[in-house]
Amino acid sequence: MKMPQHGRDWSEVKADMVARGGGDAAWRDGRTAVYVFNAGEDVSSVQHEAYGMYMAENGLGPLAFPSLAQMEKEVIAMGLELLHGPEGATGAMTSGGTDSITMAIKTARDYARANGRPREGANIVLAQSAHLAFDKAAHLMDIEIRRVPLKTDGSYEADPVAMGEAVDDATIMMVGSAPSFPHGIIDPIAALGDVAAKKNVWLHVDACVGGYFAPFARMNGVPVPPFDFEVPQVHSMSADLHKYGYCAKGASTVLFRSEALYEYMPFDMAGWSGAPMKTPTLAGTRPGGAISAAWAVMNTLGVEGYREKQGLVCKTRERIEEGVKQLGFEILGNPMLGLVAFRHPEHHAFAIYGEIYRRGWFTSVTKEPPSLHLMLSPKHAEVVDAYLADLKASVEAVAAGKAGAKVEARYS
Numbered sequence: 001m002k003m004p005q006h007g008r009d010w011s012e013v014k015a016d017m018v019a020r021g022g023g024d025a026a027w028r029d030g031r032t033a034v035y036v037f038n039a040g041e042d043v044s045s046v047q048h049e050a051y052g053m054y055m056a057e058n059g060l061g062p063l064a065f066p067s068l069a070q071m072e073k074e075v076i077a078m079g080l081e082l083l084h085g086p087e088g089a090t091g092a093m094t095s096g097g098t099d100s101i102t103m104a105i106k107t108a109r110d111y112a113r114a115n116g117r118p119r120e121g122a123n124i125v126l127a128q129s130a131h132l133a134f135d136k137a138a139h140l141m142d143i144e145i146r147r148v149p150l151k152t153d154g155s156y157e158a159d160p161v162a163m164g165e166a167v168d169d170a171t172i173m174m175v176g177s178a179p180s181f182p183h184g185i186i187d188p189i190a191a192l193g194d195v196a197a198k199k200n201v202w203l204h205v206d207a208c209v210g211g212y213f214a215p216f217a218r219m220n221g222v223p224v225p226p227f228d229f230e231v232p233q234v235h236s237m238s239a240d241l242h243k244y245g246y247c248a249k250g251a252s253t254v255l256f257r258s259e260a261l262y263e264y265m266p267f268d269m270a271g272w273s274g275a276p277m278k279t280p281t282l283a284g285t286r287p288g289g290a291i292s293a294a295w296a297v298m299n300t301l302g303v304e305g306y307r308e309k310q311g312l313v314c315k316t317r318e319r320i321e322e323g324v325k326q327l328g329f330e331i332l333g334n335p336m337l338g339l340v341a342f343r344h345p346e347h348h349a350f351a352i353y354g355e356i357y358r359r360g361w362f363t364s365v366t367k368e369p370p371s372l373h374l375m376l377s378p379k380h381a382e383v384v385d386a387y388l389a390d391l392k393a394s395v396e397a398v399a400a401g402k403a404g405a406k407v408e409a410r411y412s
Contacts (some may be wrong), residue, residue: 009319025362030383034364038379039309043297048247050296051289059286060279061094068288071295078298079253081238082215083207083228090262091255092280093241093291097208100238100254102137103265103281105173106235107256108202109141109408110264112172125166126160128368129182131206134175143172155179156333158187164195171201178207178214178227182366184333184339184375186210190226193233202235208252209375211239213337216303216310222336235261241294242309244338248293254281309378313338316381316389320374323388327395332371343371347398355394361387 027036062069073304123144176187196203270276
């Protein structure tokens with residue numbers, strides 16, 4: 001496509017954009033269980049209006065836009081209060097989970113170097129189920145990733161003993177997930193903390209999915225184990241606002257136990273021709289709308305609003321679990337939050353996925369073991385029965401040898 005010589009009327013361009021979205025995943029009606037977190041029109045309207053109010057402002061310039069600096073500070077304070085941040089804990093907003101994880105690794109690396117660890121040959125120890133964003137960040141920084149098999153007891157949890165055995169003098173970080181994305185399982189963070197303490201190594205908790213969900217689930221009576229700064233050895237956390245914080249994309253938080261740890265994160269440069277610059281995260285320009293929308297959603301929902309929405313998600317997950325068990329599926333481990341993965345003992349998950357996709361559902365799969373995977377939102381409470389009916393039909397189609405599109409090659 002070439003840029004048009006003469007611009008078109010906005011109404012025409014808008015209509016073109018609407019038409020182009022016609023083939024996208026139908027997330028607004030609840031038939032998508034990945035990528036989008038649909039908390040309802042009430043939250044969506046707050047996102048839109050609050051984002052637009054500060055759409056042109058730049059989070060790079062706190063002196064120019066003290067409003068954004070104060071909103072970010074308050075977002076971080078709210079996150080730290082939920083996640084048992086001790087006195088002096090701090091952090092920053094980022095563009096998403098990968099950004100938060102990257103900055104946590106960079107901080108741990110520089111902290112390790114300042115405390116006598118080798119500058120070359122650094123490694124990070126994590127479970128096989130940990131998010132691949134760690135691999136991406138480690139690739140950028142030439143850090144070795146050591147993935148350790150999960151426990152063999154069917155819990156799909158990280159194995160603290162095996163992870164401890166993988167740690168050596170060049171290890172700059174251990175990682176636990178709360179929860180892991182593939183299985184929705186909260187790793188034994190307290191046990192990982194014990195190992196990290198004995199090995200004298202930084203422990204990061206990836207709570208990109210659960211950071212703004214688990215605290216409210218616990219308030220609702222879900223027996224969520226210690227997973228955050230409540231565990232003394234946790235040095236840093238990543239927690240996404242644009243997932244179960246229901247904020248506009250892209251908004252995440254990277255949090256540190258102390259200001260002394262956080263000081264290894266920012267980039268501070270004066271040795272060039274321009275003005276000195278200090279940036280807290282990887283990005284220079286940071287969209288003001290992502291900051292303002294996060295602040296607005298958190299203040300609009302409040303604790304009670306989040307408890308209500310997270311409670312609805314947990315109830316929806318329980319309904320899904322009950323329904324899929326009746327269809328012969330096995331739930332992987334003991335999911336407590338909004339993620340759930342399940343497999344069928346007789347039929348391959350990817351064949352079933354092809355059928356459910358053909359029926360208009362855009363969900364996901366887990367490769368190890370081959371399973372169906374859902375990331376649920378409050379909206380899904382309205383479509384549970386329809387999903388289970390189509391899932392039943394999909395299983396029957398596979399059993400009868402009438403399965404549609406095959407997707408196994410895509411995920412192998």
